[in-house]
Amino acid sequence: MxxxxxxxxxxxxxxxxxxxxxxxxxxxxxxxxxxxxxxxxxxxxxxxxxxxxxxxxxxxxxxxxxxxxxKIKGFTIRECDETTSYVDIGAGENWDSAVARTVKKGLSGIEALSLIPGTTGATPVQNVGAYGQEISDTLDSIEAYDAKTKKIVTIPAESCQFGYRTSRFKEVDHGRFFITSLRFLLTKEAPSPPFYAALQTYLDHMNIKDPSVQTIREVVIAIRSSKLPNPAKIANNGSFFGNPIIAKTTFKKLQKAYPHIPGWPTNDGRVKISAAWLIEAAGFKNFHDRKTGMATWHKQPLVLVNEKAECTADLILFRDRIIGEVQAKFKITLQQEPELI
Ligand SMILES: Cc1cc2nc3c(=O)[nH]c(=O)nc-3n(C[C@H](O)[C@H](O)[C@H](O)COP(=O)(O)OP(=O)(O)OC[C@H]3O[C@@H](n4cnc5c(N)ncnc54)[C@H](O)[C@@H]3O)c2cc1C
CATH class of the missing domain: 3.30.43.10 (Uridine Diphospho-n-acetylenolpyruvylglucosamine Reductase, domain 2)
Structure with a gap:
């Protein structure tokens, strides 16, 4: 080493x-x-x-x-029964390549997570999700080195405390487990509706009736590529802020002042609002900041792009300016998604 x-x-x-x-x-x-x-x-x-x-x-x-x-590699498929298979993936495998390999074998369960950047081992940390799927939906178990017991352990998915973009690895056990591989239980059955709204709209538009797992992957790639910058070409961390969740009464007040503000009810009676909408309404649509060299992505203001920033202090200055303007206009504080270390 x-x-x-x-x-x-x-x-x-x-x-x-x-x-x-x-x-x-x-x-x-x-x-x-x-x-x-x-x-x-x-x-x-x-x-x-x-x-x-x-x-x-x-x-x-x-x-x-x-x-x-x-950089731990590995990819094996083992049949569980006539309709399902176990897939073991090394934590250092590129996530999208691993998804592509499962799709090629006709296995369904993670195809909507196509094109998410990063490694397989990081996906449980924030319970990676997109287009109606989260890894917690099909994850069977995780293998990790436990720094506390100094042993390799297997953690069943139900013990990972998964939530919306979170898990025990991000919260109570942050830094304790070094994830070495993941086991998924995927199905050989074709994906079935209801599909995530954006996927269904695309399928209707293309007049696709019974999409195969490969078709869903292709549709997700087409939608994502049309909206998000490719981090290999343009420096960014994806969505830089989470969508705020606010009290229903606060949402109603906001709606009076801004009738077009989008909001979605959550299970706990609150309302999730669009951070992208807030950022755009605060004046940061396709915004290029000469002072810091940072910008908001022209197709998605939630994505902050490093055009020619010289240091992280530039990014922080730009981030704080957005947070400040959104706070001043809507009295809502945006929370950063990527981890600042
Ligand atoms: C353009 C773009 C689009 C994105 N879209 C989405 C999306 O749709 N949905 C979504 O959920 N995320 C999305 N993301 C975020 C990101 O892709 C995911 O969080 C991804 O899982 C991070 O993988 P990584 O290997 O880069 O992890 P890193 O950034 O290297 O690490 C992230 C965290 O995980 C920890 N970690 C990483 N590997 C391990 C390991 N093996 N064991 C223990 N801890 C580990 C790190 O310490 C860190 O805390 C997007 C990012 C970008 C740039």
């Missing part, structure tokens, strides 16, 4: 900003993890695991510990 000193972290975030890591190591096998952790303990520095940095913003100060980049 090679420990790289003063590693440039901007290469490990799709926003392409941030300082240096004291040390960085690539993890290619689960047995590397205890070794790397003991090494970090000997140096008296913290350690953390990352995938491809599509949900991370590194601070300009960097990370004064050991960054472990998960």
């Amino acid at each position: 090679k420990f790289y000193k003063n590693a440039d972290l901007s290469r490990h975030s799709t926003m392409r900003l941030g300082g240096k890591a004291a040390y960085l190591v690539n993890i290619t096998d689960k047995t590397d993890i205890p070794f790397a952790l003991s090494w970090a303990a000997e140096q008296k520095i913290p350690a953390m695991m990352i995938g491809s940095g599509s949900n991370i913003v590194w601070s300009d100060a960097g990370y004064s510990g050991l960054v472990m980049v998960n």
Whole structure:
């Protein structure tokens, strides 16, 4: 194992900003993890695991510990019964390539999560979801190294405390588990309606009746590519803010002043409102900020794009300006989605 000193972290975030890591190591096998952790303990520095940095913003100060980049490979399919199969995927596998491989085998359950950037091992952390699917819907279990018990453990999906874009790995057990592989239980049956509204609209438009799993993947890729910037070409972290959830009474007041404000009722009687709408209404539609080199993406203002920012402080300045204007206009505080480290 090679420990790289003063590693440039901007290469490990799709926003392409941030300082240096004291040390960085690539993890290619689960047995590397205890070794790397003991090494970090000997140096008296913290350690953390990352995938491809599509949900991370590194601070300009960097990370004064050991960054472990998960590159553990693996992909196997095992039949469970006539209609279902288990799929084991190494945590370091590129997520979209893994989805493509399951779709190619005619397996359904994660096809709507096509084209989400990042590694497979990161998907449980925020219970990755899109177009009506979340990984918690079909995840069977997770294999991880538990830094507390110093053992490789299997965690059943029902013990992961999954919620909307959250899990125990993001909350109570943040930093405890180093995920090594995921097991999904996928079905050989074709996807069946009801489909997510945006998917159904596209299918109707193309006059597609009984879509195959491959068709759903293609439709999702077409919709996502038409709306979101490709992080390989344009530096960004996807949605930079979460959709705020507010009290029904607050929503009604807002509706009086802004009759077109979109809102969706949540199960707990509150209302989820569109952060993109708030940002646009606060004056940040296709907004290019000369001072910071940051911009909002012209097709989706929720996506902040690094056009020529020089450092994370520029991004933070731009982020705070948006938060401030939205707060001043609507009395709502936007919350950042990607993790700032
Ligand atoms: C253009 C774009 C579109 C996006 N669209 C969506 C979307 O539709 N839905 C959605 O949910 N997300 C979306 N995202 C966010 C992002 O793709 C996901 O959060 C993804 O799972 C992050 O993967 P990663 O490998 O880059 O993780 P990283 O950014 O490297 O890490 C994210 C977090 O997970 C932890 N982590 C990573 N790997 C491991 C591991 N093996 N074990 C333990 N902890 C680990 C890290 O410490 C960190 O806390 C989008 C991002 C972009 C840039």
